[in-house]
Amino acid sequence: xxxxxxxxxxxxxxxxxxxxxxxxxxxxxxxxxxxxxxxxxxxxxxxxxxxxxxxxxxxxxxxxxxxxxxxxxxxxxxxxxxxxxxxxxxxxxxxxxxxxxxxxxxxxxxxxxxxxxxxxxxxxxxxxxxxxxxxxxxxxxxxxxxxxxxxxxxxxxxxxxxxxxxxxxxxxxxxxxxxxxxxxxxxxxxxxxxxxxxxxxx
Amino acid sequence: xxxxxxxxxxxxxxxxxxxxxxxxxxxxxxxxxxxxxxxxxxxxxxxxxxxxxxxxxxxxxxxxxxxxxxxxxxxxxxxxxxxxxxxxxxxxxxxxxxxxxxxxxxxxxxxxxxxxxxxxxxxxxxxxxxxxxxxxxxxxxxxxxxxxxxxxxxxxxxxxxxxxxxxxxxxxxxxxxxxxxxxxxxxxxxxxxxxxxxxxxxxxxxxxxxxxxxxxxxxxxxxxxxx
Ligand SMILES: [Zn+2]
Numbered sequence: 168x169x170x171x172x173x174x175x176x177x178x179x180x181x182x183x184x185x186x187x188x189x190x191x192x193x194x195x196x197x198x199x200x201x202x203x204x205x206x207x208x209x210x211x212x213x214x215x216x217x218x219x220x221x222x223x224x225x226x227x228x229x230x231x232x233x234x235x236x237x238x239x240x241x242x243x244x245x246x247x248x249x250x251x252x253x254x255x256x257x258x259x260x261x262x263x264x265x266x267x268x269x270x271x272x273x274x275x276x277x278x279x280x281x282x283x284x285x286x287x288x289x290x291x292x293x294x295x296x297x298x299x300x301x302x303x304x305x306x307x308x309x310x311x312x313x314x315x316x317x318x319x320x321x322x323x324x325x326x327x328x329x330x331x332x333x334x335x336x337x338x339x340x341x342x343x344x345x346x347x348x349x350x351x352x353x354x355x356x357x358x359x360x361x362x363x364x365x366x367x368x369x
Numbered sequence: 370x371x372x373x374x375x376x377x378x379x380x381x382x383x384x385x386x387x388x389x390x391x392x393x394x395x396x397x398x399x400x401x402x403x404x405x406x407x408x409x410x411x412x413x414x415x416x417x418x419x420x421x422x423x424x425x426x427x428x429x430x431x432x433x434x435x436x437x438x439x440x441x442x443x444x445x446x447x448x449x450x451x452x453x454x455x456x457x458x459x460x461x462x463x464x465x466x467x468x469x470x471x472x473x474x475x476x477x478x479x480x481x482x483x484x485x486x487x488x489x490x491x492x493x494x495x496x497x498x499x500x501x502x503x504x505x506x507x508x509x510x511x512x513x514x515x516x517x518x519x520x521x522x523x524x525x526x527x528x529x530x531x532x533x534x535x536x537x538x539x540x541x542x543x544x545x546x547x548x549x550x551x552x553x554x555x556x557x558x559x560x561x562x563x564x565x566x567x568x569x570x571x572x573x574x575x576x577x578x579x580x581x582x583x584x585x586x587x588x589x590x591x592x593x594x595x596x
Contacts (some may be wrong), residue, residue: 183390186388186389214425267532277594278589279459279585280458280461280584280585280586280589281382281383281460281461281464281585281586282385282455282585283582283585284590285585285588286588286589297381313418314418314419314420314453314456316459317449317452317453318453318457318589321449321450321453322589325450332512351415351416353415353416353418353440353441354415356444
């Protein structure tokens with residue numbers, strides 16, 4: 168079936184979303200046109216405002232509307248303690264844990280030479296500047312546990328060589344509430360290597 | 370079309386997201402060469418990572434086969450730091466040089482041996498990479514002699530040579546490769562200036578097959594500092 172040009176364009180536009188193929192795009196377009204014009208208008212305004220107004224924080228590369236993001240502007244947080252993550256979603260996850268009082272550096276990806284993604288593509292030149300100018304004292308590496316995440320972590324570790332910056336990697340292991348027999352072998356191997364001594368309580 | 374299922378040893382060279390939670394995985398196998406597989410739900414499978422020996426079950430014909438199941442054949446190779454960069458470099462080179470479904474018998478053993486030898490911290494990583502590159506060119510039919518020039522004359526230690534792709538070494542007054550060092554390389558005498566020559570020679574030899582885009586993994590080594 169041939170759609171009217173404007174309808175077709177809307178359907179095509181929806182397919183830019185992850186996991187949305189032509190069929191679900193068509194469903195979304197029809198639903199907005201038939202049932203929820205008001206929602207459609209709001210969506211279109213929010214989209215264009217966000218695409219226009221959301222930039223990257225100049226310090227941590229996370230999303231921001233000003234030069235700096237709210238976390239980097241927050242003077243109650245330790246701005247010399249930097250947690251390095253791959254995506255804004257990782258920032259959110261760590262914020263939800265309520266455990267972290269430093270700031271972030273968001274790579275927006277990881278090193279993947281085979282895909283042509285090198286150090287500069289994930290902002291490591293900017294991070295190196297921050298390390299060199301002394302504004303960073305401690306780095307926590309929270310990149311993913313994939314081969315690429317490990318390579319990224321190692322590259323950053325190399326970068327701090329010859330500075331006084333201390334570097335740690337978040338622990339990897341068995342999830343809370345997880346039963347051992349359902350944990351995959353890779354995770355279990357990691358957890359074993361990173362085991363910790365249990366102190367005798369007095 | 371008959372869909373036969375078969376199983377073999379495999380190593381992941383490259384993975385990229387495909388649809389919701391699936392992956393397109395390029396693997397290196399012994400008898401089938403480089404294959405591209407669809408792994409449904411593969412993004413949640415921690416096994417589908419480079420540098421981990423796998424046993425895979427696949428089905429389907431044509432360009433895109435389906436990964437039915439994968440099992441760990443052995444623990445992942447503990448490549449860390451610079452050795453990990455070397456592994457990523459090797460995978461990048463293979464992705465550029467290997468065509469799909471064009472098996473080369475001796476390639477998988479070379480790949481596995483090189484990765485395994487890279488794991489000890491004290492490994493001479495550049496020597497291992499040069500040996501890998503030299504033998505890879507040979508296996509793919511792009512090899513050349515270090516002891517004879519392209520006309521069959523023995524390499525003269527007091528001459529300079531240049532490399533002509535697909536032909537071999539040739540005497541040239543402005544050639545960047547010194548005859549004496551070439552002969553040392555042929556004898557695997559890895560002194561520092563032989564290592565430099567080997568690096569430049571392999572760069573020159575690989576260049577025609579790598580395409581125009583520079584290898585991103587070479588950038589990683591810039592950050593490597595020797596203690
Ligand atoms: Zn920020």
